[in-house]
Amino acid sequence: MASNQMSITQGLAELKLLDKRIKNLIDDNYEGPDGPYCFRFIAVNTKSSQVDAEKLKKDAQAAYQSFNALVKRRDQIKRAIIMKNATTSVRIGTWEGTVAEAIEQKSSMAYKRTLLYNMKKQVADVTERLKTEQKNVSERLDRLLSSEMGKDMKTNPETVAALSASFETNNKITLLDPLDSSKVINTLEEEIETFTTNVDWVLSEANSKTLISVGPQ
Numbered sequence: 001m002a003s004n005q006m007s008i009t010q011g012l013a014e015l016k017l018l019d020k021r022i023k024n025l026i027d028d029n030y031e032g033p034d035g036p037y038c039f040r041f042i043a044v045n046t047k048s049s050q051v052d053a054e055k056l057k058k059d060a061q062a063a064y065q066s067f068n069a070l071v072k073r074r075d076q077i078k079r080a081i082i083m084k085n086a087t088t089s090v091r092i093g094t095w096e097g098t099v100a101e102a103i104e105q106k107s108s109m110a111y112k113r114t115l116l117y118n119m120k121k122q123v124a125d126v127t128e129r130l131k132t133e134q135k136n137v138s139e140r141l142d143r144l145l146s147s148e149m150g151k152d153m154k155t156n157p158e159t160v161a162a163l164s165a166s167f168e169t170n171n172k173i174t175l176l177d178p179l180d181s182s183k184v185i186n187t188l189e190e191e192i193e194t195f196t197t198n199v200d201w202v203l204s205e206a207n208s209k210t211l212i213s214v215g216p217q
Helices: 008-026 053-085 099-152 157-170 180-211
Strands: 004-007 030-032 035-037 091-093 095-099 213-214
Touching: 004 180, 008 053, 008 180, 008 213, 030 157, 035 099, 053 099, 053 213, 091 099, 095 099, 095 180, 099 157, 099 180
Parallel strands: none
Antiparallel strands: 004 213, 030 035, 091 095
16 A cells, blocks of 8 residues: 655644544534434434434444544554654754654753742742841841940950951851752753753754655545
8 A cells, every 4th residue: 555745744734633523523412312422323213213224324334434544544644753753853952862852851841940940949048048147147246246345346456356257257157059059050041941942943844844654545
């Protein structure tokens, strides 16, 4: 059986149409006596409610065959796209991989965006706390100097410096940042922006140029 070629873009468009047609077949589009169903394929024939057996058979078989044909066609196109996506290479910024990996990478970027948001929030919160702690230490030092030195602060700068150094050493405040958060945040921002800005048009371009082979309709 001869195969037909189409671009992945065409294949994706046909998949949307097939999904719509399949949905129309299996959705509740027949109002039966017991409620809405998919296409009618079974019925009770009574004297008061006559059913044309031949018509029921013909319509049910046609609908069922149509359903199977649509699903088969959808599976063919979907399989061809999946296989081609697994071997077609693309480059997005510094990232390289297959189309399939790029599609999955979009999900990974969502996780990275969440991490970036939480890291920036934590940095802002901790920086604010650092400023508060530093202010508290400064105010405590001012009170200590005022209490210990009083009016002599201006005339005894050496003593003031010694007291200040000792106090600051005993109340040292340090910011612990083992990951070098600013560097990590900058790297994440650049990676996310480059990928998300370019991924859709790179995939679109690849889809328009990449051909798949499927059986005839």
